[in-house]
Amino acid sequence: MMIITFASSKGGVGKSTACACLAGSLLDQGRRVHIVDLDGNRTLTRWLGPLGSDMPQLTLATPDTQALTEHLEAQGRGGAPDAILIDVAGAYERAITVAMARAHLTIIPAAPTEADLFEASRVAGHLKSVFAAFGREPLYRLLLTQVQPLASHAQAHAFHEVDRLALPRFDTVLTHRAAYQEIGFSGKPPHLADLARTSVQKAKAEVDAWQKEIQSLLGKKQPERKAAA
Ligand SMILES: Nc1ncnc2c1ncn2[C@@H]1O[C@H](COP(=O)(O)OP(=O)(O)OP(=O)(O)O)[C@@H](O)[C@H]1O
Ligand SMILES: [Mg+2]
Numbered sequence: 001m002m003i004i005t006f007a008s009s010k011g012g013v014g015k016s017t018a019c020a021c022l023a024g025s026l027l028d029q030g031r032r033v034h035i036v037d038l039d040g041n042r043t044l045t046r047w048l049g050p051l052g053s054d055m056p057q058l059t060l061a062t063p064d065t066q067a068l069t070e071h072l073e074a075q076g077r078g079g080a081p082d083a084i085l086i087d088v089a090g091a092y093e094r095a096i097t098v099a100m101a102r103a104h105l106t107i108i109p110a111a112p113t114e115a116d117l118f119e120a121s122r123v124a125g126h127l128k129s130v131f132a133a134f135g136r137e138p139l140y141r142l143l144l145t146q147v148q149p150l151a152s153h154a155q156a157h158a159f160h161e162v163d164r165l166a167l168p169r170f171d172t173v174l175t176h177r178a179a180y181q182e183i184g185f186s187g188k189p190p191h192l193a194d195l196a197r198t199s200v201q202k203a204k205a206e207v208d209a210w211q212k213e214i215q216s217l218l219g220k221k222q223p224e225r226k227a228a229a
Pocket of ligand 2: 015016017039043087088089090
């Protein structure tokens with residue numbers, strides 16, 4: 001069972017979107033996914049909640065931050081999900097620290113802008129100091145999102161900034177696409193959306209490449225589990 005936290009103290013960077021996309025790709029492989037929605041705005045509960053009625057492999061919960069540890073332990077007992085994805089609010093609150101401390105991998109989404117990268121670097125620093133207190137090294141990656149498909153000089157600066165800040169990042173980036181923007185309205189991440197559409201196909205390919213990177217980072221070649229027909 002892998003626990004992945006999507007963390008950023010900045011709003012609108014794409015945490016909930018990325019989390020929904022990863023959930024969609026895992027569900028598409030027949031994996032059992034549990035989403036922990038620690039955002040008081042209940043974004044993922046609104047977006048993906050309705051999916052759960054058709055998909056028993058998907059469960060969602062909105063525990064109190066104080067009860068997170070107990071909640072995760074309860075999930076780990078019998079019938080445990082394959083993946084637990086934790087989404088937090090885009091603000092500096094205790095939930096971020098608690099959720100990062102419990103995760104096997106923390107993903108910090110950021111658009112290629114100075115403001116997002118500054119904030120991402122702060123979150124990475126905070127994560128490292130939390131783990132250092134326990135003599136541990138955190139596993140984390142920056143995920144560049146809302147990347148413009150046409151490379152601009154500003155975007156080139158942003159990629160250089162990522163290197164300068166020594167932020168480890170996924171090679172895969174999520175481009176700015178309609179298929180991602182629609183998730184909030186349709187409740188369908190790319191893997192579960194209309195694959196006849198080009199935007200959806202391209203988004204699905206990006207998410208697949210990103211998911212492969214995640215799997216190899218977590219070092220578990222988890223067997224594909226196709227849902228029984
Ligand atoms: N790759 C993308 N392409 C196009 N639009 C995107 C992409 N990623 C996110 N968005 C859009 O950007 C907005 C913010 O995304 P999202 O809600 O995922 O961010 P967040 O970090 O979870 O925000 P908050 O901190 O408020 O929870 C949404 O309208 C979403 O549709
Ligand atoms: Mg969100």
